[in-house]
Structure formats: structure tokens, C-alpha cells
Amino acid sequence: xxxxxxxxxxxxxxxxxxxxxxxxxxxxxxxxxxxxxxxxxxxxxxxxxxxxxxxxxxxxxxxxxxxxxxxxxxxxxxxxxxxxxxxxxxxxxxxxxxxxxxxxxxxxxxxxxxxxxxxxxxxxxxxxxxxxxxxxxxxxxxxxxxxxxxxxxxxxxxxxxxxxxxxxxxxxxxxxxxxxxxxxxxxxxxxxxxxxxxxxxxxxxxxxxxxxxxxxxxxxxxxxxxxxxxxxxxxxxx
Amino acid sequence: xxxxxxxxxxxxxxxxxxxxxxxxxxxxxxxxxxxxxxxxxxxxxxxxxxxxxxxxxxxxxxxxxxxxxxxxxxxxxxxxxxxxxxxxxxxxxxxxxxxxxxxxxxxxxxxxxxxxxxxxxxxxxxxxxxxxxxxxxxxxxxxxxxxxxxxxxxxxxxxxxxxxxxxxxxxxxxxxxxxxxxxxxxxxxxxxxxxxxxxxxxxxxxxxxxxxxxxxxxxxxxxxxxxxxxxxxxxxxx
DNA sequence: GCCCTTCTGTAACAAAAGCTACGGAAGGCC
DNA sequence: GGCCTTCCGTAGCTTTTGTTACAGAAGGGC
Numbered sequence: 001x002x003x004x005x006x007x008x009x010x011x012x013x014x015x016x017x018x019x020x021x022x023x024x025x026x027x028x029x030x031x032x033x034x035x036x037x038x039x040x041x042x043x044x045x046x047x048x049x050x051x052x053x054x055x056x057x058x059x060x061x062x063x064x065x066x067x068x069x070x071x072x073x074x075x076x077x078x079x080x081x082x083x084x085x086x087x088x089x090x091x092x093x094x095x096x097x098x099x100x101x102x103x104x105x106x107x108x109x110x111x112x113x114x115x116x117x118x119x120x121x122x123x124x125x126x127x128x129x130x131x132x133x134x135x136x137x138x139x140x141x142x143x144x145x146x147x148x149x150x151x152x153x154x155x156x157x158x159x160x161x162x163x164x165x166x167x168x169x170x171x172x173x174x175x176x177x178x179x180x181x182x183x184x185x186x187x188x189x190x191x192x193x194x195x196x197x198x199x200x201x202x203x204x205x206x207x208x209x210x211x212x213x214x215x216x217x218x219x220x221x222x223x224x225x226x227x228x229x230x231x232x233x234x235x236x237x238x
Numbered sequence: 239x240x241x242x243x244x245x246x247x248x249x250x251x252x253x254x255x256x257x258x259x260x261x262x263x264x265x266x267x268x269x270x271x272x273x274x275x276x277x278x279x280x281x282x283x284x285x286x287x288x289x290x291x292x293x294x295x296x297x298x299x300x301x302x303x304x305x306x307x308x309x310x311x312x313x314x315x316x317x318x319x320x321x322x323x324x325x326x327x328x329x330x331x332x333x334x335x336x337x338x339x340x341x342x343x344x345x346x347x348x349x350x351x352x353x354x355x356x357x358x359x360x361x362x363x364x365x366x367x368x369x370x371x372x373x374x375x376x377x378x379x380x381x382x383x384x385x386x387x388x389x390x391x392x393x394x395x396x397x398x399x400x401x402x403x404x405x406x407x408x409x410x411x412x413x414x415x416x417x418x419x420x421x422x423x424x425x426x427x428x429x430x431x432x433x434x435x436x437x438x439x440x441x442x443x444x445x446x447x448x449x450x451x452x453x454x455x456x457x458x459x460x461x462x463x464x465x466x467x468x469x470x471x472x473x474x475x476x
Numbered sequence: 477g478c479c480c481t482t483c484t485g486t487a488a489c490a491a492a493a494g495c496t497a498c499g500g501a502a503g504g505c506c
Numbered sequence: 507g508g509c510c511t512t513c514c515g516t517a518g519c520t521t522t523t524g525t526t527a528c529a530g531a532a533g534g535g536c
Contacts (some may be wrong), residue, residue: 076392076395076396076399076400078396078399078400078401079400079472082399082400084395084396084399084400086392086395086396103381103382103385104382104385104386104389106389109389109392109393109396110392110396132377132381133374133377136371139370139377142381143341143370143380143381143384144341146381146384146385146388147341147384149388150384150387150388150391151344151347153388153391153392153395154314154324154347154348154391155347156395157314157322157324157391157394157395157398158314158316158322158324158347158348160395160398160399161314161316161320161322161398161433162314162316162317162320162322163316164492164493165492165493166492186512186513186514187513187514188512188513195399196493196494197493197494197495198513198514199494199495199496199515199516200492200493200494200495202514202515202516203493203515203516206515206516216514216515218501218502218514219501219502219513219514402521402522402523403522403523404522424482424483424484425483425484426482426483434523434524435523435524435525436483436484437485437486437524437525437526438522438523438524438525440484440485440486441485441486441523444485444486454484454485456484456531456532457483457484457531457532
């Protein structure tokens with residue numbers, strides 16, 4: 001089981017590919033002329049198909065990663081193989097995740113995979129450090145991105161302590177539902193996000209169906225009562 | 239109960255006081271002449287007696303905080319009043335905690351109190367931002383500090399998911415024991431650190447005593463077998 | 477000593493979450 | 507259709523954690 005996991009988690013390195021322009025990210029549009037030249041000379045592009053590995057725990061970080069399109073998922077993997085998402089990295093929103101490793105010369109402390117097809121710009125470490133020194137825009141972005149991450153992590157940690165699984169589930173459903181109130185995730189995925197297991201999620205969903213908060217037709221989850229779900233969140237956990 | 243909590247959590251604002259020199263922190267020693275002048279003109283000193291409130295959740299952040307001596311504890315407080323430590327800020331190690339709020343113009347997302355008598359240097363927001371622009375040393379410190387924090391939080395979040403309470407307790411005991419193997423914390427404090435309750439901690443400690451991993455004489459915890467405790471950590475959680 | 481507060485010890489019970497073990501539905505592929 | 511894979515539904519049991527409710531030990535202040 002463990003071995004299988006590792007097998008598909010170490011795919012051959014992905015190949016470069018042409019795709020969205022660097023200038024689609026605001027950070028890069030703010031660069032000075034020389035900075036932009038440096039960037040274009042040194043940047044690499046990567047394309048990761050859905051569900052492939054971007055980083056593994058302990059990997060040395062070779063540069064700063066910017067998500068141009070798609071979505072990355074950062075998660076932890078316990079010794080027994082159970083996962084829990086730590087946070088996500090969306091496209092419009094910048095990179096950040098390997099930055100800390102980059103500045104501290106530490107290895108990366110979690111796993112990262114592409115949740116959907118994802119295009120990355122990889123700015124090699126030395127180049128990034130140089131840009132950081134010269135370009136106020138990069139400084140600003142870096143600090144802002146790290147700050148945001150700190151916020152998310154603090155928030156998540158708080159939630160784990162303060163809320164029960166059912167509440168965290170309700171929260172996730174509310175966050176991930178589209179405008180029609182549908183959620184496009186398997187129970188397994190949900191379980192991984194919350195650091196739990198499929199059966200437990202199924203049980204909780206059943207309870208919510210019984211309470212007329214949602215429907216599950218043919219495995220698709222369909223919210224019925226967003227207010228009801230929100231109410232779950234506010235209640236004291238006892 | 240909730241009301242009482244709030245009462246002692248909002249003490250009158252602490253008073254300025256003379257204490258350790260700013261130059262005891264390496265960041266400040268690296269400042270340029272003008273930068274140092276700016277700093278001295280704008281910095282404030284605060285002294286927090288043990289167990290007083292430094293920041294409350296939602297507070298607007300007025301500046302960057304540097305711990306000169308003592309120790310701060312950052313924790314979350316659930317609606318029902320249960321606590322869980324998020325991380326600590328030690329003296330030699332720089333400030334950081336309000337930095338994210340400072341750069342993002344967000345309010346602070348947790349509570350902070352002095353774990354022991356603590357001296358702080360408060361650099362007002364505008365001054366800090368200015369120093370950040372001018373001084374490479376400050377830039378460096380800022381990114382490094384934020385990175386470190388991100389690491390700690392990721393680590394903690396991972397631990398919460400991957401390890402049982404007993405393992406996290408063993409870990410905490412190993413970390414906080416002095417060279418004689420004694421731990422100077424009450425069961426209540428331990429429970430708060432781990433986001434649990436006193437009774438549960440007592441039960442787990444009892445188990446460890448039975449397993450000859452430690453002694454509890456007159457309430458003092460005394461490690462007997464560090465290896466045994468470490469072994470607890472490595473074991474699969476099942 | 478006596479009172480008060482803080483901390484610890486313990487037991488019995490309750491709730492939450494996880495694990496095991498099925499069976500069954502849906503869809504892709506041959 | 508038949509086969510295979512992936513996902514969902516459900517039940518029952520176990521483990522872990524939390525809660526309630528007391529009682530007792532230690533120390534400080536008077």
C-alpha cells in the first residue's frame with residue numbers, strides 16, 4: 001500500500017511547454033526593464049497534468065514557483081499514508097509555497113500535487129533572490145504572499161481545534177459549492193481535505209441529508225439550505 | 239465563565255519601561271546609520287508582566303513587535319473558551335507575529351499573551367514599512383521570520399492530523415523537559431498547549447507512568463525514559 | 477492551625493471519529 | 507452483454523477523546 005503510493009507519487013520530471021504569458025501575473029508586469037530581462041532569461045516553464053506530483057516532502061527547492069493556470073494542492077502525508085490538505089495555490093493568486101524553503105535553505109515540508117492541469121513558472125533560486133533585492137514589486141509580493149499563507153495556516157489550525165468534523169465539512173461544502181449549489185468532489189477527496197476517511201464523511205453527509213440541508217442524487221452533492229449549513233458553523237461545538 | 243475570561247483578558251495597557259537594548263537583536267545591529275536613527279526616534283518599549291495580554295483577536299495592528307526578553311504565546315480561543323497554542327515567540331528569535339497583519343492591513347487573527355515577563359520593542363507600522371524599503375537587513379529578517387513561521391505552522395498542522403494526543407504529548411514533554419528531565423508545567427497548561435483538557439492529560443500521563451516512561455512526584459513530572467517516549471512518536475498511529 | 481486557592485487523581489459515562497466489511501450503482505471498455 | 511474500476515451506502519464495532527463529578531494534596535496567608 002505504502003509502496004504503491006510512492007510509485008505513483010514519483011513520476012518522471014514534467015516537460016517544459018508553451019502556455020500563458022508571464023505577464024498575466026501582476027507581479028511581473030511591475031518589473032523594471034532590467035528586471036524583466038533577467039526574468040525572461042532565467043525563467044522556466046513547467047506543465048503538470050492533473051494529479052501529478054510537483055514537490056515531495058524533503059525535496060530541495062530549486063526556485064520560486066508561480067502558478068500561471070490550474071491549481072496546486074499542498075498536503076501532508078502521515079507515516080501511515082493518510083493525507084490532509086494544508087492549503088491550495090490558485091492561479092491568479094501567486095506562487096509562494098516554496099519561497100520559505102528558498103530563503104531559509106530548508107527542504108520543503110510537505111507534498112504538492114496538481115489538482116487540475118497546471119502551468120508553472122519556475123524562477124531559479126539565485127535569480128529570485130536577485131530580483132528580490134532589486135525589485136520593490138517582488139519584495140512586496142513576497143511578503144504579502146507569505147503573510148497570506150500565515151493567515152491561512154493559522155486559520156486552519158484554529159479550525160481544527162475549535163470545530164468538529166461536521167462543522168468543518170459544512171464549511172468546506174459552502175466554500176466549494178458552485179452557484180447552483182453543487183459540489184464536484186468525491187467523498188474520498190473531501191475526506192482527504194479534512195484529514196478524515198470516506199466512511200466518516202458519508203455518515204456525516206447522511207446526517208445532513210436527513211436534516212434537509214442537502215441532497216445526494218447519484219453521488220452528486222447538491223446543497224439545499226445554505227443558511228442551515230451556516231448555522232451549523234456558528235453553534236458552540238458542544 | 240465567558241465574561242470572567244474576558245475580564246482578565248483585557249488588562250489596562252502596559253507601561254513603557256527601560257530594559258534590554260535594541261542592539262541586542264542582530265537585525266538592528268545591521269542597520270545603516272540613518273536607519274538606526276529613524277529606529278531610535280520611533281521605537282517604543284513595552285513591558286508585559288507574566289500572563290498579561292499582548293494582543294487580542296481582531297485587534298488592529300499598530301506596528302511590528304520585537305521580543306527583547308521573555309516569551310510570548312500565540313493561541314486561539316474557541317467560542318466556548320477552549321484554548322490551543324499556535325506557536326511561541328522567543329527572545330533571541332525575532333518578532334514576526336504581527337508582521338502579516340502589518341503588511342496586509344488585516345486585524346490580528348489570534349490572541350497573544352506573555353508567558354513570562356516580557357519586554358517588547360514596538361516599531362510603529364509606517365516606520366517599519368519605511369525601514370523595510372530602505373534596509374536590506376530588515377527585508378531579509380522579515381522574509382526569514384515569516385518563512386520560519388510558515389514552517390512551524392505547517393509542522394503543527396501536520397502533527398495535529400497525523401498524531402494522536404498521546405504522541406503529541408510525548409513530543410511536548412521531550413521538547414520542554416530541562417536537562418534533568420523535569421517539566422515545569424501544570425497539567426492545565428499542557429492541556430491548553432495541545433488543545434485538550436486537564437483530565438485527558440492526567441489520564442495519558444497515568445498511562446505513561448504505568449509504562450515507566452516517567453514519574454509524577456508531587457505533581458512534578460520527571461522523565462525516566464526519553465527513548466521510550468521517542469519510540470512512541472515513531473510508531474504508526476494505529 | 478484554618479481557610480482558601482491551585483493543582484492533581486480517578487472513575488464512570490458520553491460523544492466523536494475511525495476501522496472493517498460488506499453490497500450495490502454507474503460507467504468505461506472489450 | 508460481461509468485466510472491471512471507481513465511487514457510494516450502510517451497519518456494527520473499537521478506539522480515542524471529551525465531560526462530569528468528586529475527593530484529596532500542597533502551599534500561602536492570616
